[in-house]
Amino acid sequence: MAFVNPKKKEVQVKIVYYGPGRGGKTTNLEYIYQKFNNRIKTEMVTIKTHGDRTLFFDFLPFDIGKVNGYDVKIQLYTVPGQVKYNATRRLVLRGVDGIVFVADAMAVRREKNILSLKNLQENLANYKKSVFKVPIVLQYNKVDLAEQGIPLLPLETLNKDLNSRLKTASFPASALTGTNVVATMKKIISMTMASIINELK
Amino acid sequence: MSYTLGQEQLDGIEEILQRDLIDVGVRCVFLIDMAGNIIANRDNGKIKHDVYSLAALAAGNFGAVSAMAKIIGEGEFSLLFHKGKKENIHFNKIITEFLLITIFSNDISLGFLRLKVNETVEKIKQILESVQAS
Ligand SMILES: Nc1nc2c(ncn2[C@@H]2O[C@H](COP(=O)(O)OP(=O)(O)O)[C@@H](O)[C@H]2O)c(=O)[nH]1
Ligand SMILES: [Mg+2]
Numbered sequence: 001m002a003f004v005n006p007k008k009k010e011v012q013v014k015i016v017y018y019g020p021g022r023g024g025k026t027t028n029l030e031y032i033y034q035k036f037n038n039r040i041k042t043e044m045v046t047i048k049t050h051g052d053r054t055l056f057f058d059f060l061p062f063d064i065g066k067v068n069g070y071d072v073k074i075q076l077y078t079v080p081g082q083v084k085y086n087a088t089r090r091l092v093l094r095g096v097d098g099i100v101f102v103a104d105a106m107a108v109r110r111e112k113n114i115l116s117l118k119n120l121q122e123n124l125a126n127y128k129k130s131v132f133k134v135p136i137v138l139q140y141n142k143v144d145l146a147e148q149g150i151p152l153l154p155l156e157t158l159n160k161d162l163n164s165r166l167k168t169a170s171f172p173a174s175a176l177t178g179t180n181v182v183a184t185m186k187k188i189i190s191m192t193m194a195s196i197i198n199e200l201k
Numbered sequence: 202m203s204y205t206l207g208q209e210q211l212d213g214i215e216e217i218l219q220r221d222l223i224d225v226g227v228r229c230v231f232l233i234d235m236a237g238n239i240i241a242n243r244d245n246g247k248i249k250h251d252v253y254s255l256a257a258l259a260a261g262n263f264g265a266v267s268a269m270a271k272i273i274g275e276g277e278f279s280l281l282f283h284k285g286k287k288e289n290i291h292f293n294k295i296i297t298e299f300l301l302i303t304i305f306s307n308d309i310s311l312g313f314l315r316l317k318v319n320e321t322v323e324k325i326k327q328i329l330e331s332v333q334a335s
Contacts, residue, residue, distance in 0.1 A: 002203035003238035007211040011203070012238040042251045045258065056265075059257040075237065075257065091264040095236020097202075196203045 001095045002196050010071045011200065014095055015188055018120050019102035020112040021053070021081030024141040027175035028102060029060050029076055032185060035178065039063060054080040057092045067193060068200045074189060081116065090123045098135040098192030100184055103162055105140045105172070107151040114161055131166065135191035138163055138170035139184045144177050210328050211241060218243040221321045222303060227314070228288075229304040232295075232325065235260055240299065250304070259302050263292055282311070293318050295326055 002013045017025040026046070033044045040062060047056035058078040065072065079089040101120065103113040121131045140158045153161075155172060163170055169187050173180035206214075214232060222230045223243050231242035231252060237260035242252050263281065270277050281292040291314060293301045301322060305314055 001234075001236060003234065003236075003240065004203050004205040005211065005240075006205060007208050014236055014238070042254055045254045047258075047261075056261055057257075059254060061253045073253070075253065077257070087268050088261075088265065091261060091268065094260070094264065095234065095238070199203045199205075 002097050004070070004196075004200060008071070009069060010073060011067070011196070012073045012075060013097045013189075013192055013196070014075050014077065015098045015100065015192060016092055016096045017076065017078040017100045017102055018089075018093075018116070019081060019139075020104055020109060020116040021083070023081060023102045023104040023109070023113075023116075024175040025078040025081065025102045026054055026058050028100070028139075028141075028181055028184070029058050029078055031175055031178050031181045032062070032076065033060055035182065036062065053082065054078060055085070056080060056088050064189065068197065070200050072193070076185075083115075083119075086119065086123070089119075090126060093123050094127065096124075096127075096129075096134065097196070098137075098188045099131075100137050100139055100188050101162070102139045102141050102175075103158060105142050105152045105158065106145065107153050110153055110157070110161065113158075117162055135188060135195055136166060136168055137184055137188045137191065138166070138168060139180070140170060140172045141175050143172045144174040144179070206240065210331075213328050214241045214325055215243060217321055217324050221317055221324070225313075225317055226309050227303050227305045227317070231256065231302050233260060233300050233302065234298050235264065235300065237261070255302070259292065259300060263294070263300055291315075291318060293322055295322050296329055299325075299329060301325065 002011055004011050017028055019025055045059040049055045060076040062074040062076055064074055077092050079092045124131055146152050171180040171184045173184060175181055218230050223245055228248055229244040232240040233256045237257040239252060239256045267277055279294045283290045287306055289305055291303045295301055
């Protein structure tokens with residue numbers, strides 16, 4: 001839950017990148033970190049295993065300037081996607097304000113995407129939150145792989161599997177090349193801010 | 202959804218952190234919530250830590266230890282202490298949603314620190330509870 005500090009005129013907002021392991025959540029944050037390195041004054045925090053897999057979370061604070069006179073500090077987090085890390089995944093979701101669900105567009109990952117979205121729903125329920133109420137954006141990642149002839153899920157399939165009930169914004173993207181990474185982030189920030197802006201007065 | 206504390210409460214909390222902890226030699230103290238938001242922070246002016254990253258890691262760390270407590274059948278560990286060669290970190294839970302984190306060097310004994318932290322926690326608890334009740 002966002003914290004509004006009337007004394008410092010500051011709002012802290014928590015956005016979590018969720019999705020199956022190896023889908024590209026960490027790569028999204030790495031791209032944002034590089035792209036905006038002039039605006040991000042601190043190091044990106046990552047807690048990972050020797051094999052470079054996210055063990056707990058990645059964390060990137062991102063200042064977007066003023067909204068209604070308040071300094072808005074966006075805190076971007078990723079969760080560890082591997083199934084066995086559910087306990088830590090759930091911890092990262094605590095107090096979440098907005099979610100980017102990073103799906104892996106590779107055809108072989110279809111089942112993993114669906115299971116991960118279901119897992120998100122269960123973990124949110126743990127905090128009495130609903131995937132239908134929290135601001136959420138879908139990202140269909142790795143579309144660059146089409147060029148290499150790797151079979152991808154058609155957008156209709158991804159929408160049918162993941163977005164038929166959510167009916168939210170979705171972006172085909174490539175975290176590796178940066179396609180739609182910033183667009184995804186901007187969308188979730190604006191949706192999340194819209195949900196709290198009335199409380200800034 | 203968001204939540205807030207009034208200017209008066211925040212002033213009160215900062216004053217307590219300053220007087221009861223910083224003025225007695227603690228280097229840096231911050232009050233955070235379990236989502237990793239910083240509610241208030243104070244330091245002795247000599248150090249500049251990346252407080253937002255510290256808050257995110259502290260909330261994660263405390264959350265992980267609390268989950269471990271549940272697994273072994275302990276309700277919770279209400280405080281944690283990490284000892285370094287020169288710097289130490291102490292975590293203390295306040296009500297269910299907040300954490301007080303102090304960073305202090307070896308010039309201060311752990312016993313004294315705990316005493317001061319306990320006093321601080323009691324005072325801050327009253328402020329936070331009055332807000333929750335209202
Ligand atoms: N081709 C391609 N590879 C990607 C893309 N995004 C991530 N990857 C690769 O997929 C692997 C897993 O990415 P990572 O960000 O660690 O996934 P996470 O587990 O969701 O954090 C890494 O080898 C990335 O380089 C993408 O858009 N296109
Ligand atoms: Mg990762």
